[in-house]
Amino acid sequence: MGRRPLALSSPVSLPHRAYRLLSRALAAPLLGWLWWRGRREPGYRQNLRQRLGFIPIDPEQLGCIWIHAASVGEVQAMQPLLHALLEEWPAHAVVVSTQTPTGARALQTHWGDQIRHVYAPIDTPGAVARFLNRLQPRLLILVERELWPEWLQQCRANAIPVALVNARLSEGSARTYRRWPGLMRPVWPQLTVAAADTTSAERLRGLGVPEPRLHDTGNLKFDVAVPAARVALAPELQGRTLLVAGSTHEGDEAAWLAIWSELSPVNPSWLLVLVPRHPQRFDEVAAHVQHSGLSFVRRSSGQAVSPGTQVLLIDAMGELMHWYQHASLCFVGGTLAPVGGHNPLEPMSVGQPVLFGPHVHNAAPLFEEIARSGAGERVRDARELAAAVQRWLMQPETWQRRAHAARELIARNQGASARTLAVVRPLWRPAHTGNVSRVRASVDAGRTAWFDPHHLSQVCARTFDPIAHVGGTALATGSGRGQALLVHEGGQGYVLRHYRRGGLMARLSHDRFWRAAPHDSRAMREFTLLRLMRSWQLPVPEPVAASHWPRAGLFYEADILVGLIPGSANVVQRLQQRPLAPAEWQALGRAIRQLHERQVFHADLNAHNLLLDPAGQAWIVDFDKCGVRTGGDWKPRNLERLRRSLRKEATRVAPYHWTEADWAPLMAGYQDLPAPP
Incomplete structure (x- = not known):
């Protein structure tokens, strides 16, 4: 997908070309910055190759749903949706990318090895092309506001739908997008948006x-x-x-430590629980607490909290909800520090009202609703924070009233994951998840094979060797690349096709192709495309196995094994026997239309690759060099290629029951119209 000429040479605007030049120029400094940041947080130095799109290839995940959640907040936000999604979609066919190691850790903490994680590519043409080529997603779900122009451009070029869920957009961000209309104009019509709030929805509507x-x-x-x-x-x-200050930054901690020197001595039973947002700051925060003169304990030290301990520093990941559950007062970090505010709904989900500072631009409508409903209180500085803390803890009825408001606010707004899933679901439908099976890979005698264990328990070099299949029957009537053989494996009949070259290249090397990685070989690409089309319930054969066989160091040979369509014959074979009925021509037209509706381009749509079974059902086969393609201008040319093929066979075979009048019922089926008289 990503390495097709389509992905890199499709027409783009002049602003986007300028953006590509800039992104390439900044790629090396960005990678250097990630490496430098890795001094404090080693996760940034790990898997740097993935940032350039070199993600490991797992055949069972090709054609997956790709979810991008940049960091911890986005990972937390998408968890309810992911839970709902996995009730309908296989976990092995979902891949989540993040940009930060903390986001990766949050995903690992919640899902373990159930969900695959990769690092997202930087937004350069090459990195994005490699990433899409190695993942080949059927759908991209972006969480909150991760709008990378090159990602979106290449998804458009490859006809990959994009959903933006839990979308939040501040007025400042909207102004920024309006400053770059030439770059962002193509983005907005491409998106399916599930907005987190009405204000963000209105801003996105205004953008287009x-x-x-x-x-x-x-x-x-x-x-x-x-x-x-x-x-x-x-x-x-x-x-x-316990007073829990969660997801804190330096400005939040400075305010709390300043007031705690006054509040703690007169309230010795109170314990400040500090939970910094980023693990790389744990040592820095510990130094600040020590410098303040307060008695403190680090969670990682294993030391017990004594009656004289004033601060408990949680220098561990994944414990915040535990401390929120036991808190007598909760503060949301990133709000006294000018960060924009973190998630206030985590403490509220366990019945806790919240205190927060003035910097809430990341989710201003949400914080405004919290303040308006009484589920929380905004403080402007350390002085107001101290007053609010004393008021809440000295007046239990005030806390109870706010806690009730918090529970009501949560209950009133629940159900977003179900509503979001309803918006996203049509983007993968009519995918049939029963066809999204787990693919296995094997290597035998230097030959790499991918296979579907629903059909074969194992494969070997013999599986793809036509000589080993004594009694195999030739099926195809065409020449060159169209040759196929009926074989039997495990008591079942399958079609084995060995890839051959056509045209002038066939004289130089009839079945060898310039070296490529297995996932880039013709067989694996067709195998993956067939899996995608079968999940869409298109009239194509089932992919059973595919092989990549390196030859002479610089070349490879390829084979594919697909399901047999019993009793079927291609159109040329049928026309040599009798004229086709109008209903049969219509069935062929409908089958082609089904492919075109899913944007599947058949590079060699001809009369040999259209089949009819005994029930009159039409099928399409042989998807070498085919793929999902954007736009629609190629569709008439695709049909015209088929028409030329039908005419050409009239000069090659006899008898041949074809007339130009037969084209009308085929087009009627394609256009879903009644057959002409």
């Missing part, structure tokens, strides 16, 4: 997202799953009043 593609589904974070079990506190903590 079409009304039928714009949906106000609500904030996914309202559906965050509450931990199934409440883990008890350590005995030394059970008599303490």
Whole structure:
């Protein structure tokens, strides 16, 4: 997909060409910055090749749903949707990318090895092309606001639908997009949007997202799953009043440490629980607490909290919800620090009202609703924070009232994941998940094979050797690349096709192709495309196995094994026996239309590759050098190629029951019209 000329040479605007030049120029500095940042957080130095699109190839995940969640916040936001998605879609066919190691860790913490993780490519043409080529997703789901122009350009070029879910857009971001209309104009009609709030939906509508593609589904974070079990506190903590400052940054911590020097001595049972947002800051925060003169304990030290401990520093990942559950007061970080605010719905989901600062531009409508409903309170600085802390803890009825408002707000807004799934579902339908099977890979005698274990328990070099299949029957009537053989494996009949060259190149090397990685070989590409089309329930044969065989170091040979369509014959064979009925021509037209509706381009649409079975059902075969293609101008040319093929066979074979009048019922079927009289 990504290495097709289509992906890199399709027409793009002048602003996008300039963007490509800039992205290439910045690629090396960006990779250098990631390596440098890896001094403090080693995760940034790991898998740098993936940032250039060199992700490992797993054949069972080709044709997956790709979800991009940039960091921790986006990973948390998409979890309810992912839970809902996995009720309908196989987990092995979902891949999640992040940009930060903390996002990767959050995914690993919640899902373990159930969901595959990769690092997202930087936004250069080469990196994105390699990534798409190695993943070949059927759908891209972006979480919140990850609009990378080159990603979206190449998804358009490869006819990959894109959904933006839990979409949030500030006025500042909208102004930025409006400054670059030439670059962003093609993006908006491409998106299917599930907006987190009405304000964001209106801004996206103003930018150009079409009304039928714009949906106000609500904030996914309202559906965050509450931990199934409440883990008890350590005995030394059970008599303490816990004030949890979650996902904090330097400005948040500075404010809390400033007021804690005054509040803690007069309220010795109170314990400040600091949970920094980023693990690379754990040592830095510990140094700040020590410098403040407060008595503190680091969670990682294993040291017990004593009655004199004033601060507990949580220098561990994945524990925030536990501390929110046991808190007497919760503060949302990134709000006194000018970061824009982190997720206030996590503490609210366990019945906790929230305190937060003035910097909430990341989710301003949500924080405004929290303040308006009484589920939380905004403070402007450390002085107001101290006053609010004392008021909330000294007046239990105030806290109870706000806690009730928080629970009501959560209940009122739940259901966003179901609404979002309803918006996204048509983008993969009519995919039939029963056909999204797990593919296995094997290597035998230097030959790499991919196969579907639903058909074959194992494959070897013999599986693809026509000489080994004694009694195999030749099926195809064409010449060159169209040769096929009926073979039997495991008691079942299959069609084995050895890839051959056509035209002038066949005189130089009739069945060898210039070297390519297995996933880039003709056999694996056709195998993957057939799997995609079968999941769409298109009239094509089932892919059974494919092989890539390196030869003489510089070349490879390729073979594919597909399911047999019993009793079928191609159009040329049928026309040598009798004229086709109008209903049969219509069936052929409908089959071609089904492919074209899914944007499948057949590079060699001819009379030999159209089949009819005994029931009159039409099938299409031989998808070498084919693929999903954007646009529609190629479709009439595709049909005209078939028409030329029908005419050509009239000069080659006899008898041959074809007339120009037969084209009308075929086109009637293609256009879904009644057959002409």
